[in-house]
Amino acid sequence: MGKLIGEAKAEVELSAAIFEYYAKNAEKLLTPEKLPVANLAEGEAVLVHDPLGTLLAIEPWNFPYYQVARIIAPQLSAGNTILLKHAGIVPQSAAACEKLMLDAGLPKGAFKNLYAAHSQIEFMLNHPLVRGVALTGSESAGAVVASLAGKALKKSTLELGGADAFVVLADADLEKTVKWAVFGRHWNRGQVCVSSKRMIIADKIYDEFLNRYTAGVAGLHAGDPFDPATTLAPLSSQGAADELKGKIRQAIAHGAKATEVGPKVPNQGAFVQPTILTDIADDNPARNWEFFGPVSMLFRAKNEDDAVRIANDSPFGLGGSVFTSNPRHGAEVAKRISTGMVFVNHPTMVKADLPFGGIRHSGYGRELLGLGIKEFVNHKLIDVVDIDAAF
Amino acid sequence: MRLRILYTGKVEQTFPEATDAEVIRAIENAHKAFLSWKKTSFAERANIMQKAANLLRKDMMPTPSFPPWRWAS
Numbered sequence: 001m002g003k004l005i006g007e008a009k010a011e012v013e014l015s016a017a018i019f020e021y022y023a024k025n026a027e028k029l030l031t032p033e034k035l036p037v038a039n040l041a042e043g044e045a046v047l048v049h050d051p052l053g054t055l056l057a058i059e060p061w062n063f064p065y066y067q068v069a070r071i072i073a074p075q076l077s078a079g080n081t082i083l084l085k086h087a088g089i090v091p092q093s094a095a096a097c098e099k100l101m102l103d104a105g106l107p108k109g110a111f112k113n114l115y116a117a118h119s120q121i122e123f124m125l126n127h128p129l130v131r132g133v134a135l136t137g138s139e140s141a142g143a144v145v146a147s148l149a150g151k152a153l154k155k156s157t158l159e160l161g162g163a164d165a166f167v168v169l170a171d172a173d174l175e176k177t178v179k180w181a182v183f184g185r186h187w188n189r190g191q192v193c194v195s196s197k198r199m200i201i202a203d204k205i206y207d208e209f210l211n212r213y214t215a216g217v218a219g220l221h222a223g224d225p226f227d228p229a230t231t232l233a234p235l236s237s238q239g240a241a242d243e244l245k246g247k248i249r250q251a252i253a254h255g256a257k258a259t260e261v262g263p264k265v266p267n268q269g270a271f272v273q274p275t276i277l278t279d280i281a282d283d284n285p286a287r288n289w290e291f292f293g294p295v296s297m298l299f300r301a302k303n304e305d306d307a308v309r310i311a312n313d314s315p316f317g318l319g320g321s322v323f324t325s326n327p328r329h330g331a332e333v334a335k336r337i338s339t340g341m342v343f344v345n346h347p348t349m350v351k352a353d354l355p356f357g358g359i360r361h362s363g364y365g366r367e368l369l370g371l372g373i374k375e376f377v378n379h380k381l382i383d384v385v386d387i388d389a390a391f
Numbered sequence: 392m393r394l395r396i397l398y399t400g401k402v403e404q405t406f407p408e409a410t411d412a413e414v415i416r417a418i419e420n421a422h423k424a425f426l427s428w429k430k431t432s433f434a435e436r437a438n439i440m441q442k443a444a445n446l447l448r449k450d451m452m453p454t455p456s457f458p459p460w461r462w463a464s
Contacts, residue, residue: 008453019444026440027433051429054421065447073443077436079429081421091406096451104442109424112417114409124414129422 001061001089002189002234002270004225015069017352022373026077029370030377043385049377051079052155053131056124058085058145060137061236062191064093070356071134072101072111074373080131081110083124087137089237091115121145125152132156132376136193139361157365157375159193159357161290162318164348165311165337166196169304169330170204172323174212177345181209181296182216184321184347186274189233190294191240193362194319194341194348197291199298200310206300210278217274217296218262234269235293241270244293251277251286288315304333312338318358319348340366 003011035045055075059067064086072082086094098113116124124130125148132155135145142158149156166184168177184196201209223230235241252258257279265271274294280287291297301307311320319341324330330344340358341348350356357366365375409417 005453012447012452016444016447019440019447023437023440023444026437030433051425053425054418065451073440076428077433077440079425079431079436081425081428083417083421092404095406100443100446100451101439103446105439106443107424107428109417109420110428112421114414114417115406116409116414120409120411120414123411124418127415127418129418 001064001236002225004188004230004233005228007188007233011063011066014350014352015065018066018069018073018368021352021368022073022077025370026074026373029373030078035381041386041389043383043389045381045383048380048382049078049374050380051075052376052378054081054083054129055376056083056085056121056130056133058121058133058135058137058141059087061087061090062188062193064090065097066350067136068093068097070136070367070372072097074368075134075376076101076106076111078373078377080376082112083130084111084113085116085121085124086113122148125149125154130154134365134367134375135159142363155376157357157367158363159365159367160361160363161292161316162193162195162358162362163197163288163290163314163316164194164319164321164339165198165200165314166347167200167301167307167311167320167322167333167337168202168205168209169307169322169324169326169333170202171325172202172205173325174205174208177323178209178212178216180321180323180345180347181213182220185296186217186220186232186294189235191236191292193290194350195292196321196347197295197297198311198314199296200301200307201298202304202307203300203302206298210276210298213296213298214259214261214276217276217294220262220274220294222263222265222271232265232271232274232294234266234271236270238270240292241272244272244291244295247286247289247291248275248277248295251280251284251289254281254284254286256280256284256286287313290316308333308336312336315361316358317360318362319343321345321347 030049033047057071094113101111134157136159142160220232222232225233256277259276260273272293277297317339320339321343322330322333334342355366355369
C-alpha cells in the first residue's frame with residue numbers, strides 16, 4: 001500500500017497521542033455527573049457512564065493504525081471490548097494492532113482482530129452479545145452496515161467520505177494558501193476523507209491561483225514511498241487507481257476540462273497522474289463525487305456568498321477550510337459552512353485532541369475527545385429519592 | 392486473504408479468513424473479557440493505554456526515518 005515513510009511515522013505518532021490522550025483523560029471525561037435538579041424532592045440524581053459491552057469496529061486501509069486507535073483507545077478506556085474487522089488489504093496492520101494491545105497488557109479477548117468476511121458482519125451484528133458498531137469507510141459500506149445495525153437495533157457511528165471545500169477569499173495570502181492547497185489535496189496520496197478536494201476560489205484571484213496551484217502540483221515528485229525525496233505516493237491498490245481514472249473520464253464526459261499536471265508518473269505501482277478539473281458545470285454529476293486520489297476540482301466563485309453556496313452544495317459534510325488574511329472574518333464564513341469541522345487558514349487537520357466527524361453523507365457521530373468516548377456508553381441515571389417526597 | 396505487493400506482483404503472505412465458529416468464539420471471549428474488564432479501574436486501563444502509546448513510539452515507528460512532508464500542523 002502506498003504511503004510515504006514520513007506520513008507513516010506521523011500516523012504512528014498520532015495513534016500514540018490518541019492512546020495517551022485517553023490514558024490521561026478518560027476518567028475525567030466519564031466522571032459521574034450530579035444533576036442540578038430544580039426541586040429537591042426529585043432526589044440526588046447522578047448520571048453515570050457505563051460501558052455497553054462488546055463492539056464491532058470496521059476500519060479502512062488509508063490509515064491502518066490511526067483509524068483503529070481512534071476507536072479502541074476511547075472504547076477500551078470506557079470499559080468496552082472490541083472486535084476488529086479491518087480492511088482486507090492491511091492484514092499485517094490488523095495483526096500488529098492486536099499484538100500491540102496484548103503487549104501493552106490488555107487481557108486476552110478484550111480486543112480481537114478477525115479476518116472476517118463481509119457476510120459475517122450481519123451475523124455479528126445480530127449476535128446479542130455485540131452491542132454496537134463503529135465504521136469508518138465508504139458511503140456504500142456505511143449504508144449497508146447502518147441498515148444491518150438498525151435492523152438489529154444496535155447503536156452505530158459512521159465516518160464516511162468527504163469532499164472538503166477549500167475556500168480561498170480574495171484577500172488570502174496566495175503563496176501560503178497555494179502551498180496548503182497542494183498539501184491538503186495530496187497528503188497521503190490524496191486518499192483521505194478530509195483531503196481538500198474542492199478548491200473554491202474568489203473570481204478576482206482565480207486565474208492567479210490556478211497558475212500557482214498547477215505549478216505547485218507539477219512540483220510533486222511521484223516515486224518510491226520509502227525514498228525520502230518522494231512527495232507523491234502511489235495509490236493503495238490498482239482497483240483504487242482504476243476507479244479514480246474512471247471518475248475522471250466520467251467528469252470529462254459530462255463537460256469538465258481535465259488537465260494532467262507534472263512529470264509523467266511511473267507505470268509500475270498504482271500511480272495516477274495528478275489531474276486538475278475545471279469548468280465543472282452545475283449539472284455535472286462529478287460535483288457530488290469524492291475523488292480519492294490526486295485529482296483536484298477547481299471552482300470559480302463570483303463572490304463570498306457564491307463561495308459558501310458552492311461549498312455547501314455537496315452531499316458530504318465532513319471538514320473544510322476558509323483562507324483569508326482576516327482570520328476573524330474567516331471564522332464568520334466558517335459558521336456558514338455546513339460540515340462537522342471547519343478550519344480557517346489550514347486544511348482540515350487530524351489531531352488527538354480535536355474532534356472528528358461529519359454530517360449528511362459523511363456519516364454521523366463524533367470520534368475522539370469526550371464526544372467519542374461517550375458514543376458507546378449508557379448514560380445511566382441513578383436517582384436516590386426520599387421515600388416521603390412527592391412524585 | 393492474500394497480501395500481494397502490487398509493485399512486485401508477489402504474494403508475500405496469506406491470512407486465513409475466520410470461520411463462523413471462530414467468529415462466535417471471538418464474540419463469546421470478548422464478552423467474557425468485558426465482564427471483568429468493565430470492573431477494572433480507570434487507572435489500570437490508563438496504564439495499558441499509556442503502555443500502548445509507548446510501544447508505538449518505541450517499536451512500531453517505520454524506518455528509514457525521514458519525514459519528507461510535514462504532517463499538517
